[in-house]
Amino acid sequence: MKHRSHSNFHRSIEGKSLMVQFGQAGLKPSQIKKAVNTMKTSNVADVTSKQCADVLSEQRKQHKGKEFYGLIKHFQDKTLVDSDQYFVVDLSDDGYPRNIFWADGRSRDAYTKFRDVVVFDVTYMTNKFKMPFAPFTGVNHHGQSILFGGALLENEKEESFEWLFEHFLKCMFNKYPKAVITDQDKAMRNAIKKVFPKTRHRFCSWHIMKHETEHLRSYVSHYSDFQETHKQWVNSDTIEQFEATWEVMRSKYELENNSWITDMYNQRIHWAKPFLKDTFFAGMTTTGRSESINSFFDGYVNSRTMLNEFVVQYDKAVESRRAAEEDEDFKTMNSRPVLSSVHPIEAKAGQCYTRKMFETFKKEWTEAITNLTHETKGKTTEESTYRVGQLDVDKKYWRIVTFRSLDQVSVTCSCAKYETNGILCKHSLYVMKKKHVKELPSHYILPRWTLSVRYKLGSASIGLGKMNNENGVSAYTLWCVRSNFTKLIEQARDSPSEIQKVNTILISLLDDQTNRKKSTSLENISQGSCMGVSQIDMMSQLSVRDPLGPSTTKGRPKVASRIRSSLEAPKKRTCSYCQGLGHYTTSCSKRKSDESLEET
Template sequence: MDVVVAETNADSTEPSVKEPYVSLVFESVDEAYWFYNSYALNVGFEIKKGSTSKSFSSGDVIARRFECNKSGLKTSKVGEGSSTRAHRLTRVNCKAKLDIRKNKDDKWVVTGFIKEHNHELDTPRKAKRHRSHNILHKDKEVKKLMDQLYSAGMGPAKIARILNETNCNSSISANQVSVHLSEHRKNNIGNEGASVFAYLKKQQELDPNFYFDIELDSNLVLRSFFWADSRSRNDFLTFGDVVVFDVTYKTNKFMMPFAPFTGVNHHRQSILFGCALLANETEETFHWLFHQWLKCMFDTAPKVIITDMDGAMYNAIKRVFPQTRHRFCSWHIGKHLVEHVLEIRDSNGDFKKDYYEWFNSKDVNTSEQRWKVFIQKYSIQNNSWLLKMWDRREHWVPAYLKDYFVAGMTSSGRSESINAFFDGFVNSKTQLLEFITQYEKALHSRHQAEEREDFNTMNSVANLFTSYALERFAAEFYTKNMFKHFQQEFKQSLECWYEEINTIGTITTFRVGLSCEDSINWSTVIYDDDNTKVICECAKFETDGFLCKHILHIMIAKKHLQSIPNLYLLKRWSISARNKSNTEISVVSSDIVTPMMKWKLTNTQTNIFNLAITSKEAYDLVMSTLTGLLENVRDSFNYSEPASIASQVGSTTIYPSSVGISIRDPLLVKTKGRPKIASRIESGIEISQSQGKRRTCGTCGGKGHYSTTCPQKDKVISKTVYKFFSFG
């Protein structure tokens, strides 16, 4: 390709390419090919490689032919009545060619050249579209750029358009881009398991606190793998009180369920605590994952975990996180509710009102009393979905969920927002390593979003609604976004009224509510003057972590407080949340030196290193201090250096690939479906389908599919759930 084949005439701006002739000598076959191809571009046709001749004695190629791509003839096989699609014929038996032969000096000499064509020729501009001339897509730099654009979520058509717009002389087609991407995938067939392990191992070398583990079967086939970087682990120690877990996203080559652990930071933004790609959705797979995640997070379980109602997941959580409160996703509850009680609701005018009244009971006793009346009034059967769900009421009924913090989350929407990041970036052909790198980009985007909010909070002042000192105090404590939520409650508190019920000693009971509300809906507030302790029936502080309008109204109107008591300032919502001491999270471990202690030592070591390299003076100070400290520790504990120390921070599993045995690619995961003993509580749709086939979709009314496969299902159900809970 480096051969100079064009010369410029003084009288023309067009290049004149030297015409081949018999006895012309080339150093190699490739040189001859590119010479003839450049000539063909200037003349206006495409070339292809023709026949070859080999030596009888050595078997080496001694002669080669290059010819016009329209040489030869191809007869159509499409006859009358044939179902085969007719293709346009391109060959017209053109005789134009270039023959070369190897001489005794190992040079290649032109032995034959036919210039004439029996068809019209193209202009050089049009000829660039021919296959032999349109070769830019094969360039290494262009291939690299294709891979980068594809990893950024662009499809072949968009990539081709960008490449062509940045290089006016190129004419790369979407098909050529697609061929390159498919070839790249083919080269990795059978190597994805090993590639995943190598990548995760490399990340651990770059980040010693990076944790990963993989699960293999007896044949060394990759089943599942889990990973979390050091920042995700550190985030969990600060914001891991509430975790959302969801496995609904399955867009990758092997259809392995994507399982992210998600939470919220001090700005109420989604953050990631690690994730996994799983072999399946069985109880044992979830048990393996939760065990690895617990191990990664220093044996510290979350206080609350929010998931859908999957039975396998439910059982695994009970086994691995016995002390964690498990909440069912409110959206999934609403979705199943619509499927099961829609018929009852439509046939009973008061059903929605009675259900809403029971569901929003303010306390457990009221909820249980109203439930008894409810099931009798509507003859709820023993085997109904509602009765089965009543047995698990502590996982989803609000009256049973008022005693623990959920950071304002009631659904798995946090995981779904992370899943949405992958839309357009991954598809059914996405390889596992590509998926991991996309996850890293999602992680990076989350970090950038938090940094932007930190900057906005620190470089702005809240716009106060009133002149109350309590509002000003909150503005200085909370982050920008959290103060908006607090301010909404504060504004409503100014529209509240209160009634003083009674006073016993230092404890006063109030009834508080909006002035426009019926007083029967007001909330009970109990205030203890002795220790400034206050409890509201609505339990907003207990669940969301900041005070409700009812308590704020009493603090301002009755108690005239200038600031919020420390007891009701949750530091995880504050500007300084990331400075929170990790000692506030207890760690259960039988070791004398816990994983948490090792983590703190590692973090301190990293901070010292970063400070030491800022200047020569800092380096000298740190080195002298550490040298003296090392001697003191050795003398105090008679310490001697062991032969080797095994890291307990990252994954400690020894994998077969570390001893030269390759990891095999995972098997294609089948859709979960429903086994004979269902792991989930069956929905009304599933029950009706088991009794007989339906020809019309019960969700959208369309033909040819059922509700379970309805493409509009989630959209229709979301609207129905909204309408179900809407009044007026």
Template structure:
């Protein structure tokens, strides 16, 4: 409910009402309260960001105050609790003090109501409250009962009464006129308090370090690891990885300026030259910070031949702004990476990925792939599930192993054999049962059964462990190696220091190089007959049909079959059962 009331006047004071963000009960309460309770300052769930400056306030109980009334500055008294008649030199000092107190106790704060002077409009009273004060208006509630909200916001307000009210004095100082200590909810322990919104603050020194590491090509996860080490723990960093990502994105937007215009001009020219060239911009093209997607005629043609399986990767940061360059790639008939389109993303929100996947699908004639490989990312996963509901979605195993190195660095340093055993467990187990047994044994041996991140990736095992993916096509040359299509298409042409203006030229060079390699592989397949290793007619036939690269892979598998023996184990008339096993490995036999 939103109400607009005419300003009330009382003497030289004006009372302003702004009920946005308050529940109906709160509005009724305010209408019946005294005119001292006034303006809702932030109108919603927004909480005050902590300001870091010296907290100066007057303590009438202290013997250190001079007779002239100079402002008292406590040195090292971090346990002081607010009390009525406490004085501050400014409204900002009062806000910072209450927020500092809240951090120590374990709750988040926000600015609530204010009272203004009719004479000059200046604020003469402020109310700072617990972030769980009041009750939220359900803005997510649909107008019709048959409309379902896709992602309703979590309820954060529970009517907490904890608050601090300060009023300005004739002297210019601010005095506490009311203080409520009690909360009606559990407080946050010290090791979690840095997650509270009003205590999450990217300091100037942290921004400098983020800018430096970002310019060196390091991503948010790596930057947070460096910050945690620099500050001696996540609680000392003072913000979360999401805050780090948000700062990096806003930094990109500020720095980018009009450089995207070079790319847009290039795309318009390419479309003028060839009508099959496809490009799209999210929002208005005049907005320099829009997300951009494009696919040339060859990329679209490639997809018709090789589009059964697709790799989408956002970790290839292409320029000095750390703007995510996101190529769609696949594998051609020579096992070479082939391009299906590219994007430059200003941000990595769910809305951005939804727009990108829908746009890419439109450019590919609305034909979704059989399988898609992406980063191990929750937001990307949500977008894939919505746009490609029938596509088999796999997380890139190579990226997950990189996460292992970050999340389990302490285990790797203490147990050098752990990583080798982990790779064997994931890559060399041939059945689901064998993997499950091996994984459980590994966790028990290294006492990692309660590790939160390991439990999370285990829950996602059907999307990255090879034993669960044998029924889907991903065009990999082997189950253990990293897919060649990820990132490598532009290796040697684009790096963290590449500007957008240079990016266009390097992009063209990469396309030319990849095309030349494909032509060379075609020539070799046509003019160089491979050497046969068996008298099998099948091998000879395949040698005439397959490209050289894929024939060599087939030949390797064909020769490998010669090491397998089939032994009859049961004969029941029309049904005969054989045991098939590699020589010397009867314990891994199959019955067929």
């Protein structure tokens, strides 16, 4: 016999608490129902999806109008355990939040090691206010995606991007990213040019290919050889080849009439391979990294996620990413590489690279020792030049490799894999083996692909002399000193005598600083992570309001849990009868018209 109370589990404190916890973990009501029914006692009636949805709705109502307050409270609480956290809000004159940016201490630490390439993309709806989520994504030493910081934006206008990039730069110790990959958005491009003038800006190759299909369809249908010529132009190996092929195309196909391809030619330094061979991109050519991050968040947030819930879920997603990184660290430290040969070049790579990056190297090495051959182009006492490739591949696709071995071994290849990916290509490795190089030269092993850059708590032992500038102590130096100071206290806290010793030294140093004629400028401190803390402290004294409402974004659907990235965009309907877009054969008016004519 069941008591009436047995059917009211969803109304009990225990039941509601359980459902809210699962809801905060990103589960849908149907998923919560299954989880709760599995965990509860047998004499309690099963809960339904509607009951779960009602509990979540009731919980959300309690936070109505207080979402932004909850978001700030979350960052205030985090600051107590992470003094290096950075958080800033852009408020309107009326006190409404417009743009929000944050990055925790570990993300900032990661940026100091992996700022060589940053992917920035805005494709994600995260909450009922429809504020686009804009993550800054990088690549770690295992080739995994990592987050440098996150932002919620009011819109996708140039001034919003400028505000965001300026604060990203302040957060990251005024260290510019060396390269950034984005789509072709004009507002984003202009903001990058203003705020990151020293950064190499690359357009996402996938977006360009997508637009090529749209804008060049008429040329492909009118000229039988256009597609092949265009392919040769895009895949040009040198700048000279690129420019020569362009002149042929421009004249032969009258491309001046096509404003899109002319505009793309004018912006060639942002996407054409010959112009990007001197820049490291960690093997990336698209914003797929950012979009994969967005997909990763699908398990945690949806279009109804409240602002205060989103930042909690963001942290959970980031922790999951970091756990995966630590797993790879563990594998590298506790396993031996599986070698495909007994050559010392491969053995050295196995010792130095992380396991994931060694697998990348091994593919190149295996190709080098099994599938390649060469022709000698020229030889002097100082250098040798070879054309390297596969016998079954046309020689026009072979690569030019130059080898020198005066002071140290130097090898360059026309494919520029090392320059762009940071791993020696098979062509270079083939020549090094042929020239009897006994060991992989250390200057070809990038530290960013080794365990030397793995995250260690309180490991900011940077060469301070190198980090200062003519204007005084840099924000980065202050951050490093503070990290080391925190580490010192943590190590001495279990010994009263050691803590007393630290305190005595500090008092002495403070006295010295007090006696200095020129005190340290407060501005230098505010450029570090303290800026984020002071911002939060000030925010708690304001009349905190939620955003005004759903923001207007570029080409966004009115209803969407997540904005579909371009890589996931559904294909347009194409009629197999008339080749028209937007319908199928079953609803084709031309087919129906033709059939009716045949009947008559």
